[in-house]
Amino acid sequence: MRTTRMYGLSHIDNAQRNRQVLLSLVWEQGEISRKKLAVLSGLSIATTKRIVEDLLYEKIVIETGSHKSKRGRRTQLLSLNPEFGFFLGVNLHQNAIALTAISLAGKPIYEEISPHNGKEKDDVIENIKLTIRRALDTIQHETVSPLLGIGVGVPGLIDTRQGLVLFCPGLPGWESVYLAAELQKEFSTDILIDDNSRCMALAERLYGQGKELNNFLFVCIDEGVGGGIFIDGKLYRGKHGIAGELGHILIKENGPRCRCGSIGCLEALVSKQAILNSARVLIASDAFSSLKKVIDINGDLTLEAIYQEAKAGDKLSNIIINTAGEYLGVALADFVNIFDPGVVILGGEVVTAFQEFMYEEVVRTTKLKSMNPIFSRTVIKRSNFSNDSGSLGAAAMIIGHYLGDNILNI
Incomplete structure (x- = not known):
């Protein structure tokens, strides 16, 4: 009679996993007692104390203070050692x-x-x-x-x-x-x-709008277009580790050529350089746009200048931003329908520069083009990072x- 051997974690693997679980909890909590570590990790008090003693000996974890328990006893708190490295x-x-x-x-x-x-x-x-x-x-x-x-x-x-x-x-x-x-x-x-x-x-995931979220889609609109997909708390990388090339889906037949060699990619339409290139062509044929004066004075064009002119009421500037937002919204509708991420976070230089103008058009188009039962359960946010994240x-x-x-x- 054949028997099936059960493969599981070895003793060494299990010990390493328990150690990592405790370290992650110390990271999350900032300061935490041994007792709370045991409760949150599901490990026994004895196992928790043994691992903590090892971490203290290695100086990865330090005792940083104490607090009173419900019984009035002083309990030592643990934190990661900022001087460890x-x-x-x-x-x-x-x-x-x-x-x-x-x-x-x-x-x-x-x-x-x-x-x-x-x-x-x-x-x-x-x-x-x-x-x-x-x-x-x-x-x-x-x-x-x-x-x-x-x-x-x-x-x-x-x-x-x-x-x-x-x-x-x-x-x-x-x-x-x-x-x-x-x-x-x-x-x-x-x-x-x-x-x-x-x-x-x-x-x-660790510091921004995705904190405490196990499922979300991040889309970056910058020099290029890319993203990251979190599924059940894990960053999805695909079989070969290269998942997330969101910028290379077809959006516009007979559109501009993308750097990847294809035609009409999302990146070829909404990346920083794509928007600026398109804007210069439009400005050349619109004698009344205030953007023409911006170029005459500054000698060049920036995303920030387009936003400021749109804010001041320039029609062409609004068209430039809304067009980019519409293209991105069409792509997001597909992403939302496919992944059902619950939350979509938009980041990158283009999103930061165009602020609420682009964001509002993205939300409008995504809602229009996606399936309502999925979109109604989806929140689209802008990243809070203003600097390089x-x-x-x-x-x-x-x-x-x-x-x-x-x-x-x-």
Whole structure:
């Protein structure tokens, strides 16, 4: 008679999982007692105390104070040790590099944005290294805490398992670049690479509008268009780790050519450069738009200028914003129908610049084009991040790797 062997967690795997569960709870709570840790984790008091003693010995966790229990006894509180070490998050843009450092407790301790010319791959990589070196010099001048890991967000197709940039349309020569291995030649620490839109989704999950949400869709409208999909508390990556390329669905037959090579992609219609290119064409044929004067005075056009003129009542500026919002709404209707995310979070430079004008058109069109039983149960929000959240998300990615991905599922 055949018997089926039951495969489960080994003793070592189970111990590691329990440790990660407790660390994620300390992360979430900020300060927490041993008793509450046991209650929230479902572990026994004895197991909880044993793991906590190990964490205290390793100095990952420290005792930070006490509070009175219901019986009047003083109970020691635990928190993550901010001096244990720090993590760096890097977000690569077409013309800039953003960096954020966070402590083990998840608090930002350093931020920087520096330009790069984006012309030569090797020069850009050297600029990334230079930015990291500068951050390390500054941080380690003020603390003895060690670097525990580096996360890097890159705008393109990423093989996260190999730290490999497969394709990065906004940066010339960025095809089949083993970026993690290249950085590890100089920085001997754990290094993770991912698409920067997914990094931004991680930032939303831990620090922003996605906090405490297990299901949501994040859409970034920036230099490109991408996103991150959280399903049951987990960031969905797909079989090959490259899910979330939301910008490359067909929106307009015979539309403009996209950087990916296709025609009529969402990215070719609503990305920052796509909007500015379209706006310049429209301005050239509209002698009465106040945007023509803006270009005459400033010599160029910005998203912020379009928003300000729309706010002042310029008809063409409103058309530009509403058209972009309509295209995005058509795409969101498909995403909402397919994923039923419950919450959609919009972020990126374009969404930030166009504020409520674009948001209102996106909501209107999404409602019009999606199935009402699904849309009626969906909330569309704007991200609260005004600065670069990709670097914060990249740092969160590496701290999740260090503490265990439980921190994303709290």
